[in-house]
Amino acid sequence: MKHRKLLAFAVTAAALAAAPAGAEGKLYLYNWTDYTAPGLIEKFEKETGVEVVLDTYDSNETLLAKLKSGGGGYDIVVPSHNFVPILLEEGLLQEIGADKMPGFSNISKAWRSPPWDPGNRYTVPWQLGSTSFTVDTGAYAGDINTYKILFEPPAELQGQIGMFNSPDEVISMALTYLGFPLCNENSAQMKEVRDLLVAQKPHVKVYNSDGIKDRLVSGEVLAHMNWNGYSIRARDEKPSLHYAYPKEGVITWVDNLAVPKDAKNPENAKRFIAFFLRPENAAAQSNFAGYDSGNAEAAAHLDADKKSAPELSTPAGAKLVFSSSCSQQAIALQDKVWTEIKK
Amino acid sequence: MTESRFINFALPPWLSAGPAMAVLLFFLAAPLCIVAAYSLMEADPHGGVRAAFSSEAYVRFLFERDWDGNLALDGSYAAIFARSFLLAAAATALCLLAAFPAAYCIAGQPPERRGLLLLLITIPFWANLLVRTYCWVLILRDSGLANTWLSALGVIASPLPLMYTDGAILAGLAYSYLPFMALPIYAALEKTDWRLMEAARDLYAGWWQTLFRIAVPLARGGIAAGCIMVFIPSLGAFIAPDLLGGGRKLMIGSLIQLQFSSSRNWPFGSAAAFVLLAAVLLVLWLWLRRGGAQKAQW
Numbered sequence: 001m002k003h004r005k006l007l008a009f010a011v012t013a014a015a016l017a018a019a020p021a022g023a024e025g026k027l028y029l030y031n032w033t034d035y036t037a038p039g040l041i042e043k044f045e046k047e048t049g050v051e052v053v054l055d056t057y058d059s060n061e062t063l064l065a066k067l068k069s070g071g072g073g074y075d076i077v078v079p080s081h082n083f084v085p086i087l088l089e090e091g092l093l094q095e096i097g098a099d100k101m102p103g104f105s106n107i108s109k110a111w112r113s114p115p116w117d118p119g120n121r122y123t124v125p126w127q128l129g130s131t132s133f134t135v136d137t138g139a140y141a142g143d144i145n146t147y148k149i150l151f152e153p154p155a156e157l158q159g160q161i162g163m164f165n166s167p168d169e170v171i172s173m174a175l176t177y178l179g180f181p182l183c184n185e186n187s188a189q190m191k192e193v194r195d196l197l198v199a200q201k202p203h204v205k206v207y208n209s210d211g212i213k214d215r216l217v218s219g220e221v222l223a224h225m226n227w228n229g230y231s232i233r234a235r236d237e238k239p240s241l242h243y244a245y246p247k248e249g250v251i252t253w254v255d256n257l258a259v260p261k262d263a264k265n266p267e268n269a270k271r272f273i274a275f276f277l278r279p280e281n282a283a284a285q286s287n288f289a290g291y292d293s294g295n296a297e298a299a300a301h302l303d304a305d306k307k308s309a310p311e312l313s314t315p316a317g318a319k320l321v322f323s324s325s326c327s328q329q330a331i332a333l334q335d336k337v338w339t340e341i342k343k
Numbered sequence: 344m345t346e347s348r349f350i351n352f353a354l355p356p357w358l359s360a361g362p363a364m365a366v367l368l369f370f371l372a373a374p375l376c377i378v379a380a381y382s383l384m385e386a387d388p389h390g391g392v393r394a395a396f397s398s399e400a401y402v403r404f405l406f407e408r409d410w411d412g413n414l415a416l417d418g419s420y421a422a423i424f425a426r427s428f429l430l431a432a433a434a435t436a437l438c439l440l441a442a443f444p445a446a447y448c449i450a451g452q453p454p455e456r457r458g459l460l461l462l463l464i465t466i467p468f469w470a471n472l473l474v475r476t477y478c479w480v481l482i483l484r485d486s487g488l489a490n491t492w493l494s495a496l497g498v499i500a501s502p503l504p505l506m507y508t509d510g511a512i513l514a515g516l517a518y519s520y521l522p523f524m525a526l527p528i529y530a531a532l533e534k535t536d537w538r539l540m541e542a543a544r545d546l547y548a549g550w551w552q553t554l555f556r557i558a559v560p561l562a563r564g565g566i567a568a569g570c571i572m573v574f575i576p577s578l579g580a581f582i583a584p585d586l587l588g589g590g591r592k593l594m595i596g597s598l599i600q601l602q603f604s605s606s607r608n609w610p611f612g613s614a615a616a617f618v619l620l621a622a623v624l625l626v627l628w629l630w631l632r633r634g635g636a637q638k639a640q641w
Contacts, residue, residue: 061605062604202592205589206590207591219485220485222488328386332608339598340419342590342593343422
């Protein structure tokens with residue numbers, strides 16, 4: 001959901017291809033692009049003798065299509081929370097009893113037994129974060145913690161807005177701004193969403209979910225829809241870039257480790273999950289990707305800049321909004337809105 | 344003697360055409376049949392199709408179920424198709440303008456130098472399309488090469504809005520597919536008898552006359568092949584429109600891609616691909632009927 005890097009993915013893949021052949025068999029890991037800490041994999045290989053093979057995807061839909069077609073032969077996949085129920089409904093995941101694994105107690109109480117996997121029978125959190133937007137506070141000095149900045153921008157930001165190029169994420173944000181439920185099947189409310197987004201379009205410079213950091217740092221746009229982890233990387237290069245926690249609700253997502261039903265090495269998959277539940281390993285992944293792992297004990301092992309990052313600490317009392325898997329009718333309405341915006 | 348030996352080895356036509364037919368069957372006919380079948384099924388809510396007949400995907404092209412569920416005439420998709428066709432046509436014209444002089448010059452060089460020049464034309468093609476398109480972002484954006492140089496030279500005071508325009512898409516498309524145009528034109532020109540050009544000059548034809556009445560007609564086959572090879576991929580392109588056009592307007596390519604990903608409507612995506620194919624075939628057929636066929640030498 002949050003790391004579709006166009007150009008850099010080959011680097012990790014190439015580094016991992018050089019791993020030594022393991023006597024303990026293999027582990028086929030299927031993860032989002034640019035989302036697996038290379039050091040983590042090396043450590044796991046050294047510790048267990050298992051050879052890890054990494055393959056990557058760029059959307060939940062790709063993952064679903066691949067698993068549904070029976071292809072891949074993967075041992076671990078990393079679906080977002082809203083896709084876990086779909087994978088379960090399609091019978092594509094196997095039970096791993098994560099709640100009985102050593103190290104499970106390290107997971108923060110807030111992220112145990114989530115609605116998409118009660119009792120953690122199938123999944124543990126890999127990385128979690130939020131989707132909001134980043135504003136160049138050098139250009140706009142007012143309060144940024146409202147979606148109004150994005151959808152009805154002040155004069156300073158008009159024509160300088162960047163949005164994701166994904167109907168689901170843009171429309172979810174518009175629905176949150178308007179105070180309507182996500183995955184909306186109410187055509188009157190979706191009409192309001194359309195009106196809002198059509199009125200917003202003249203202020204939008206670009207719809208693109210890639211290269212966000214580049215556009216923000218180069219000043220090409222002054223506000224851009226963004227994920228919290230990516231916002232850290234942007235602020236590293238330009239300190240005036242601040243991440244917003246909108247009062248209307250912060251859209252939150254969780255990507256989870258899960259084991260497909262037809263995994264060939266389920267034991268190695270469980271070893272990897274247990275390995276990841278150890279705080280120092282979860283922290284290594286967070287240090288690489290810039291997202292929280294949901295592991296309460298990991299904080300001690302985080303790099304100093306991650307410990308203090310405002311992007312990683314959602315303000316207490318913030319309203320969290322979780323997307324869920326939408327019905328066919330809701331998706332059809334989203335598609336209709338999107339076509340009308342871009343026709 | 345040689346002749347009879349040749350006959351002994353010759354296979355019956357239906358058998359010797361076998362490998363070609365097999366390739367066509369497996370890589371052309373079979374996938375097309377799958378696309379056609381998918382376009383007539385119902386969408387599965389999780390992506391994919393359900394085995395039930397439905398013509399909804401085709402109805403959607405012209406009639407949109409309005410917000411209250413009634414069928415109403417709708418021009419959105421027709422507009423998307425028209426925009427894509429116009430842009431592809433413009434990209435083809437731009438390619439032709441750039442590629443013809445280049446191919447003409449190369450064909451006029453001594454043979455030992457032609458190989459090197461052709462190699463130079465194809466070298467950019469070895470890099471990934473995404474990378475090549477992204478390079479245009481670095482050139483055209485506000486803080487990019489073009490604007491930096493222009494303002495350094497004092498030509499402009501503030502950056503020109505070059506990115507996220509139709510012009511940017513056009514530049515990206517034309518650049519991406521230029522070799523597809525240059526190579527067939529070169530192939531056609533290389534085969535022609537250049538003495539004809541000399542004869543034209545001897546008979547007092549001007550430079551323009553020689554070009555348009557001798558060289559262009561002789562290269563007609565190459566031009567036709569080049570136009571088709573640029574027009575068709577431009578029509579389905581979605582990388583350039585998304586990266587350089589800022590994704591502000593849907594093209595056929597992005598529309599189809601969207602249906603197979605977040606909109607999870609594979610039948611509509613298949614139908615869009617099929618309508619596109621039919622439109623392209625129709626245009627080609629009309630063009631061939633108008634006499635392109637006799638003159639085009641492939």
